[in-house]
Amino acid sequence: MTDAQNSSKNFAKIFPKNLAAQAAPAPLLSVRDLTKSYGAHLGCADVSFDLFPGEVMGIVGESGSGKSTLLGCMAGHLRPDAGAVIFDTRRDGPRDTVTMSEPERRMLGRTDWAFVHQNARDGLRVGVSAGGNVGERLMAVGARHYGDIRAAATDWLGRVEIAPDRIDDRPGTFSGGMQQRLQIARNLVTGPRLVFMDEPTGGLDVSVQARLLDLMRGLVRDMGLSAIIVTHDLAVVRLLADRLMVMKSGHVVEQGLTDQVLDDPQHGYTQLLVSSVLQV
Amino acid sequence: MTDAAYNFAYLDEQTKRMIRRAILKGLAIPGYQVPFASREMPMPYGWGTGGVQLTAAVMCPEDRFKVIDQGADDTTNAVSIRAFFERTAGVAATTRTDEATLIQTRHRIPEAPLRAGQVLVFQVPIPEPLRFLEPRESETRKMHALEEYGLMHVKLYEDISRHGHIATSYAYPVQVEGRYVMDPSPIPKFDNPKLGDCPAIQLFGAGREQRIYALPPYTRVVSLDFEDHPFEASKADHPCGLCGATDSYLDEVIMDDAGRRMFVCSDTDFCGQRQAAGHRGKDAA
Numbered sequence: 001m002t003d004a005q006n007s008s009k010n011f012a013k014i015f016p017k018n019l020a021a022q023a024a025p026a027p028l029l030s031v032r033d034l035t036k037s038y039g040a041h042l043g044c045a046d047v048s049f050d051l052f053p054g055e056v057m058g059i060v061g062e063s064g065s066g067k068s069t070l071l072g073c074m075a076g077h078l079r080p081d082a083g084a085v086i087f088d089t090r091r092d093g094p095r096d097t098v099t100m101s102e103p104e105r106r107m108l109g110r111t112d113w114a115f116v117h118q119n120a121r122d123g124l125r126v127g128v129s130a131g132g133n134v135g136e137r138l139m140a141v142g143a144r145h146y147g148d149i150r151a152a153a154t155d156w157l158g159r160v161e162i163a164p165d166r167i168d169d170r171p172g173t174f175s176g177g178m179q180q181r182l183q184i185a186r187n188l189v190t191g192p193r194l195v196f197m198d199e200p201t202g203g204l205d206v207s208v209q210a211r212l213l214d215l216m217r218g219l220v221r222d223m224g225l226s227a228i229i230v231t232h233d234l235a236v237v238r239l240l241a242d243r244l245m246v247m248k249s250g251h252v253v254e255q256g257l258t259d260q261v262l263d264d265p266q267h268g269y270t271q272l273l274v275s276s277v278l279q280v
Numbered sequence: 281m282t283d284a285a286y287n288f289a290y291l292d293e294q295t296k297r298m299i300r301r302a303i304l305k306g307l308a309i310p311g312y313q314v315p316f317a318s319r320e321m322p323m324p325y326g327w328g329t330g331g332v333q334l335t336a337a338v339m340c341p342e343d344r345f346k347v348i349d350q351g352a353d354d355t356t357n358a359v360s361i362r363a364f365f366e367r368t369a370g371v372a373a374t375t376r377t378d379e380a381t382l383i384q385t386r387h388r389i390p391e392a393p394l395r396a397g398q399v400l401v402f403q404v405p406i407p408e409p410l411r412f413l414e415p416r417e418s419e420t421r422k423m424h425a426l427e428e429y430g431l432m433h434v435k436l437y438e439d440i441s442r443h444g445h446i447a448t449s450y451a452y453p454v455q456v457e458g459r460y461v462m463d464p465s466p467i468p469k470f471d472n473p474k475l476g477d478c479p480a481i482q483l484f485g486a487g488r489e490q491r492i493y494a495l496p497p498y499t500r501v502v503s504l505d506f507e508d509h510p511f512e513a514s515k516a517d518h519p520c521g522l523c524g525a526t527d528s529y530l531d532e533v534i535m536d537d538a539g540r541r542m543f544v545c546s547d548t549d550f551c552g553q554r555q556a557a558g559h560r561g562k563d564a565a
């Protein structure tokens with residue numbers, strides 16, 4: 001038997017017939033055995049999963065469970081000790097972003113990737129107007145027509161429900177919810193393919209959270225975004241995430257479809273989480 | 281008379297060699313900010329200690345030395361720097377741009393075209409053009425290294441959104457040989473076109489910030505702009521009141537208590553030579 005026949009036989013064995021018949025989509029992101037320690041202190045360990053185009057993955061877990069560490073390692077903000085983060089780049093197909101050169105990784109960071117911080121002030125330039133904040137990524141990839149940049153900024157402010165007459169105001173004059181929406185606009189303006197979010201609704205009032213969630217759900221759906229969202233809030237993952245990973249002490253203890261995990265948790269820790277016995 | 285208590289041009293030879301090495305590196309990588317170990321000079325920061333150290337490092341006994349401050353040879357700053365080198369190096373001074381071999385300047389490039397063999401030394405207060413929007417030095421270095429210059433255009437964007445046009449009129453950022461973005465020091469943007477394709481060597485020194493950068497002769501220097509807001513080397517739309525020049529950078533001076541104003545060349549040597557050649561403006565006596 002040839003290698004090709006052999007592998008196609010294995011393929012058929014792994015995937016049910018009807019699925020194997022359709023061309024299986026390549027994952028947008030493949031995380032393999034990702035591990036990061038801070039000295040003797042474990043950040044996250046042996047995390048592996050695939051994220052497919054258009055999918056939203058939620059990461060939940062108590063404080064200190066390693067969610068931000070994992071996200072930072074995936075987004076290139078932190079250097080993992082071991083493991084791979086393979087991203088399906090537009091130009092060269094799947095590439096390990098951990099071992100690619102820093103210029104390439106930073107280029108991804110301002111084109112195909114976006115990062116929404118919990119604290120809007122970490123993700124905004126407070127000394128620059130709302131329009132300049134939204135336009136920055138466009139200028140970073142070579143936009144040199146003021147009128148076009150301004151039109152794109154105006155359009156995006158509208159899409160995140162910020163009145164166009166606020167375009168020349170600085171973010172410091174915005175409410176917390178508006179700042180977070182501005183951060184989202186600033187990130188999405190270049191049409192990224194993957195968005196990382198760390199507690200995007202944290203620190204906001206409940207009613208403000210609800211509006212932001214609605215907006216994010218609309219954007220994810222309309223743009224077909226792939227996203228990885230870290231949160232404490234199970235309501236957030238219920239609303240936004242197709243799949244869910246539960247973390248505890250740096251390890252993933254359970255992962256699966258969001259509804260499945262939330263409605264029928266297998267791991268004892270997840271059961272505690274879902275039953276709200278555990279305050280996360 | 282040279283003051284014998286000092287080494288030629290004040291700085292010791294070791295320090296000059298260190299500065300010359302930084303200059304050579306700067307010339308080899310046009311627009312790149314080279315760190316150097318700035319020395320204490322017998323004058324306060326803000327008086328051009330960076331420029332003075334560069335001048336000291338390149339000065340030869342046969343140099344003809346000129347110092348200008350905002351275009352003028354006779355301001356306190358210019359006079360004291362000129363006197364400093366007359367005393368410590370015994371070099372001949374001149375106010376004439378065409379005679380000078382070494383020119384130290386603050387805030388201007390002379391109007392008269394520079395030629396091969398001349399060295400122009402700029403005094404620089406803040407060498408980092410990205411500082412305005414990114415205060416972290418670690419980050420700005422990385423941005424230069426990786427040519428991530430989108431932020432410079434954010435600054436120009438902010439200008440247009442606030443004023444309707446690019447209002448930056450001094451220290452207007454340039455890109456050198458399609459690579460490094462550079463702050464040309466607080467010269468008026470009117471002078472920016474003179475930076476490029478210049479036969480003279482241009483050296484930039486920031487004393488407090490300990491940085492040297494350089495433009496070798498005939499370097500390509502482009503002022504940043506937008507397609508729909510192109511760079512303009514603007515100046516006051518008047519002829520010089522004294523010499524009638526229409527193509528020189530002008531200062532507005534108040535003439536009397538009644539608030540009468542006059543526009544005159546900021547380059548005093550240029551204006552004086554034109555007047556000596558018989559040119560007259562409408563305010564000339």
Ligand SMILES: Nc1ncnc2c1ncn2[C@@H]1O[C@H](COP(=O)(O)OP(=O)(O)OP(=O)(O)O)[C@@H](O)[C@H]1O
Pocket residue numbers: 038041042043044061062063064065066067068069070
């Ligand atoms: N810079 C650091 N230096 C040392 N230890 C760190 C550092 N950052 C995080 N840790 C530790 O790594 C573990 C994981 O932290 P991480 O911030 O990833 O958790 P988290 O799940 O995001 O928590 P939270 O919900 O509070 O944001 C924790 O034990 C934390 O104390």
Ligand SMILES: [Mg+2]
Pocket residue numbers: 067068069198
């Ligand atoms: Mg966290």
